[in-house]
Amino acid sequence: MAKRILRVDMTKLEANFENFPADFAALGGRALTSTIVAKEVDPLCHPLGASNKLVFAPGLVTGTKAPTSGRISVGGKSPLTGGIKEANAGTTFAQKLGRMRIAAIVVEGKHEEDDYYLLKVTNDGTEFIKANKWSNKGLYDVYKELYKEFGDKVSISGVGIAAEIRGAASGICFNDPEGLPSRYAGRGGLGAVMASKGLKFIVVDETGAPGVEILNEEAFNMGVKKLTNALTSHDVTKPGGALNSYGTCVLVNIINEAGGLPQRNFSSGQDDRSEKVSGEVKAEEIKKRGGVRPHFCSPGCVIQCSEVWTKPGGKDPVGVLEFESVWALGPNCSIYDLDVIGELNRTCNDLGLDTIEAGDLLGVAMEGGLLEFGDGKGALKMLNEIKNKTPTGRILANGTAFTAQAFGVTRVPVVKGQGLPAYDPRAIKGIGVTYATTPQGADHTAGYAIATEIMGVGGTADPKDTNKSDLSRNLQLATAAIDAAGYCLFIAFAILDIPEGLEGVVDTLNGVLGASLTVNDVAGYGQQIIDTERAFNKAAGFTEKDDRLPEFFLKEPLPPHNEVFNVSDEELDKVWGT
Amino acid sequence: MTILVKIFGDLRKKIEGYNISDALPLNLQIESNGIDTIADILNKFSIEKEETYHLFVNGTYSGYNKKVKDGDRVGLFPKNMSLLYKWYFERNEDE
Incomplete structure (x- = not known):
């Protein structure tokens, strides 16, 4: 079975599997959601109208035994930012899609009545089930009911009451391994996009799934080994390390x-x-x-x-x-x-x-x-x-x-x-540059990843270097590539400090794709994603004036350092060379 | 005159007479006599440089030779709390 796209038409209540286009072969996760959104969604459409689309895509290695790779990207035009959005979560839902060789679920159209639907996806088909009885209720109770109804082996994505009222602060929920509604592709109001279409839940049952196709087992296994070694030996990511403790x-x-x-x-x-x-x-x-x-x-x-x-x-x-x-x-x-x-x-x-x-x-x-x-x-x-x-x-x-x-x-x-997330850009100026310039709106996950010199893409990782635009750009490119691969961003520490770790990531991609990528290809891959996203935002009306922090960060000094955000507009514009 | 030294995470285990299950950082006021740099503070508590990662003096991310003085606030984090975003921090250092 080849990879496929599940296209869900909420206007007609039809869902059909399509062939995965050959020119999409190297795309997964964020690369795929942003490509499909850019290609199929009018940048000027209303985010909550029939013309917007919602795309779910597991990463390229998601569903394999590659460590720490259970990530899913969800994309669409954001009702919060008015631009393109990719929100990301770690969940079994992602791994099941990967093993069912569903590269993406594309939800489009809009159900005209007031009903909500649940879409059940199995390896062989789909079923729409009325979901009104699971609306207007808290997701903790609803997820319990859904697991009772569909069995404890399924994975569930859903939206809650905040999305029912079309709140631009609503996220898309996924189950954790206990079935709790606690793993979120939270940012940018994509929950409201899903609800606006009349879709409340997606339940995935992977029975009979063929697993992720791996074209070069040898390269893949070598990559898994290298990355696992890096993750289990680094102080931050190893058992008993900081994140684990x-x-x-x-x-x-x-x-x-x-x-x-x-x-x-x-x-x-x-x-x-x-x-x-x-x-x-x-x-x-x-x-x-x-x-x-x-x-x-x-x-x-x-x-x-x-x-x-x-x-x-x-x-x-x-x-x-x-x-x-x-x-x-x-x-x-x-x-x-x-x-x-x-x-x-x-x-x-x-x-x-x-x-x-x-x-x-x-x-x-x-x-x-x-x-x-x-x-x-x-x-x-x-x-x-x-x-x-x-x-x-x-x-x-x-x-x-x-x-x-x-x-x-x-x-x-x-x-x-x-x-904004939890880092004030007046105290940590580099992250302010990323907040300002990422196509996603203020997003802490948009810019932390691999050191620049490892990727060999110019710029420098010397933290004393005041050239924040190179640092932010390179971090954003690397992050976009990790989001496409389906790895969790927290692998960054191990692959930064241990070069074999990054090689391992590239090896696993080569294994799955049957490609011969090198570490030097990572930045170009990330750049393509960012270019796609920025082109969408430009067509939606964004200019360099949107790549700025709010006025108060420039004027109100922040205790205890009593500093303002003083990175110049010229420096911000250098990130993408506008 | 004293320096406030805040000791986080597993580094608390290095300090005798304190209970690790007291999960807040250890806040120690130390005499500033004979203390010129962060390295001197690490020495005082028999903490090896390799056991530390993030070091702060008055909120500024600092190197081992960063000078300290009366009234300063020094934060010491263990190596296994080195985390995320380190590329955004500039390590401030004195000769």
């Missing part, structure tokens, strides 16, 4: 110490109360409560940064509390209590709300006087407004910029309409 929240104390952990809607970069919500504290608590740590988001991950956070006594498992979520719903709202943050995160997952955007919008709502900073109960109440689909809830569900406008707030931490 503390999860992504290992960053709380580091970024706070660096004075770059935004507090109180980006008004300070440091508050030692943040230490109460650090990775070290969380790991201890999980041990005490009987949660799970470490844990994987998808089988075959050797890093295992994930976890299952619970209430005291092991009740109400949430899934992972990621660094970005803990920061957004915590310090950014002056909330320094892991139980409150856990409850807020669970509520976001339940509603299908992007946790980063949720924390950012709650921060501006607090600044706008809707509630006090630090008011955890009030924050939960605000999220319940979304659950109850009230006018206030509908404002909040549309994200940070929309909320700020509604409540007259001028400190609005967004780029291209998307809320």
Whole structure:
């Protein structure tokens, strides 16, 4: 069986398998979602109209035994940014698609009635099932019901109440290995795109799947070995290493110490109360409560940064509390209590709300006087407004910029309409360049990856070099390539410090594709993806003026360093040579 | 006069008389007498350079020879907490 595309027409309620075009052979993950969106979607279309499309694509090696490669990309035109979007998650759903040789699911059209549908995908066919009874409900309960109905071997993607009201802060949910609705392609409001089409869930059953085709087993196996060796020997990614021991929240104390952990809607970069919500504290608590740590988001991950956070006594498992979520719903709202943050995160997952955007919008709502900073109960109440689909809830569900406008707030931490992640660009200027210039809107995952000198693509990895544009560009190119391969970005440390690790990544790609790529091809591959995305955004009306940070970052000094973002517009424009 | 030294993660195990299960960082006020650089602080606690990664002086990512003085805040992270985004940090160093 050759690779195929599943095209889902929600207007006609038809789904058909198509041949995978030969000229797409080297495309997977983000490379494939962005290529299909650029080719098939009018950049000027309304993101929630019939002309937009939603594309799910596993990475090129996803579904194989390549370590830490269970990633899926979801793409479309974003209702949050108005530009092209790729959101990314680690989940068994991705691996199943890979093994079923489904290179992409393309959802198009729009169901004209008020009904919601569930699409069941098996190796041989598809079935539309009315999903109204699973609407207007929290996803934790719904996922339980769906697993009861379809069996515990399936994987599920879905959208929640935040998407039902077409909130631009709604994400696309995937199951974790326990079946919890906790793995999110969260950013950019793609949940609303899915809901706008009348599609509520996709259930994948891989029974009978042939597995990922590997054209050169020898190269593939050699690559797996090299990458596994790199990951299991590096201090950050090995068992007992930082990610494995503390999860992504290992960053709380580091970024706070660096004075770059935004507090109180980006008004300070440091508050030692943040230490109460650090990775070290969380790991201890999980041990005490009987949660799970470490844990994987998808089988075959050797890093295992994930976890299952619970209430005291092991009740109400949430899934992972990621660094970005803990920061957004915590310090950014002056909330320094892991139980409150856990409850807020669970509520976001339940509603299908992007946790980063949720924390950012709650921060501006607090600044706008809707509630006090630090008011955890009030924050939960605000999220319940979304659950109850009230006018206030509908404002909040549309994200940070929309909320700020509604409540007259001028400190609005967004780029291209998307809320900033957990690193203040006044303290960490290089990441500010990436926030400003990535086609995705403010996105921390758009620019961390492989060191520039390893790829040999010009620029320099010398951190003292003030030429931030070369650094940001090279990181963005490498990241785009990793997103296409289907590897988790956290392999970056091991493949940065251990050259065989990067070779291993390229070997596995050669194994799957039967190609003869080298490490030097990585940057060009990434550049093609970025060029495709930027061309879409340009046609959608974006100019270099959209590659800027909001005014307050340039004017309001951030304690404790009391610095502003002072990278010039010329330097920002050098990233893509505009 | 003193320097505030914040010790994170597994480096806490190197300090006698403290319980590792106290998960917050160890906040130690140390006498600044005889302490000129981060390296001197590491020496004081018998921490090898290879056991550390991120070092901060007043929030600035720093090298071993970064000078420290009264009233400074120094953050020490172990090697297994070196993480993500290191390319964006400039390591500040004195001769």
